[in-house]
Amino acid sequence: MTTVASKTYSIKELADEFGVTPRTLRHYEDQGLLLPERQGQNRIYSGADHARLAWILRGKRVGFSLQEVGEMLDLYDVGDGRETQRAVTIERCRDRIDALEAQRDDINATIDELQEFCELLANLKKNRKTGTWVRRDTGEPLGVYAPRKTA
Amino acid sequence: MTTVASKTYSIKELADEFGVTPRTLRHYEDQGLLLPERQGQNRIYSGADHARLAWILRGKRVGFSLQEVGEMLDLYDVGDGRETQRAVTIERCRDRIDALEAQRDDINATIDELQEFCELLANLKKNRKTGTWVRRDTGEPLGVYAPRKTA
DNA sequence: TAGGTAGTTGACGTTAACGTTAACGTCAAG
C-alpha cells in the first residue's frame, strides 16, 4: 500500500489560483476558516483546504460574511454526531437554503427590472419637436424614478 | 385641475416601514442616494423616494455596495440624453445583468450543495459496530470536507 | 410651564475584511 501524496499548495500558489492575496488566506486562518498544516513555520495547504477556500469565496460572492461562511462550514462538522446536534444542523441548513432562495428572488427581481429598463432605453428615441426622449413604440415619455438633482 | 397630494413620509415613517433607522436614511442622503424635499428643516419623503429606497435595500441584499447601488440608480438618469451617454448606460446595464446572473449561478450552486448535504444528513444513521455515522442507503461513511480541528 | 415625542446637525465610535509596513528567517542563483 503506497501513500498517495495528494496535491498540496504553498500559500502563494493557492492565493494566486483564487485571485486573492496571501494576507487574505492568513486572515481566513485567523478567523478559523482554514487550518493548513505546517512544515516548520510554513503553511502547507491540502486539497481539502483548496475545497474549503472555494466554498469560502463563493460564500463571500453570494454576500455572506466570513462568520456566516464559518457557520456554514461548521455544518459539515458532525464530528461528535449526537442526534440532537444533527437535528439542529439539518434545521440550520434548511434555514440557510431558505435565505438563499429569498436572495435569489431578489436577484431575479433586480435582473428583471434592469432588463426592462435596458430594453426601454434601447427602444428610446428623441422627439423632434420637444427634444425630449420618448419610447419608439408608444411615444410615451421617459419616467422611471425621479432623477437625482445633481447638486 | 386639483393638485393630487401624493403620499409622503416622515423620516421615521419611512424608516420603520423598511425596518431601518432614520440614521440610515440620513446616511443614504449623505451618499447621494436619496434627496428628500424639506419643510423647513425636516425631511419629507415622496413616493419616488420610497421606490428608490426599495431599490437601494434590495441592491444591498443582493450584495452591492452603496456606491454600486448609486451607480445603478444613476443609470436611470438619462437627463442630458446624449446618444453616446445612452449607449454607455445600456452597456453598463447589461454588465450589471451579467454579474447578477453569475451571482445567481453561485447561489444555485450553494443551494444545491447545501441541499445535498442536508439530505445526506437526514439519511444518516449510526453504525452499531463502529459507532460511526454511515449513509442509510449505501452504508458509505460520512466525509465531505475535512473537519476543522476545534483547537 | 414642564414633559414628552420627533426632528435636526455635527462628530466620534465600531465592526468587518482585509491592506500595509516593519522586522526578520530561508534558500537557490549568480
Next chain:
DNA sequence: CTTGACGTTAACGTTAACGTCAACTACCTA
C-alpha cells in the same frame, strides 16, 4: 556572499456602513 523571491509574526491603517452620543429646535399636551 549578497540579491531576490518567498515565507513568517506583529501591529497599525483603511474603508464602508452605519451606531451612538451630544446639543439643540419645534410642537403638543397635561
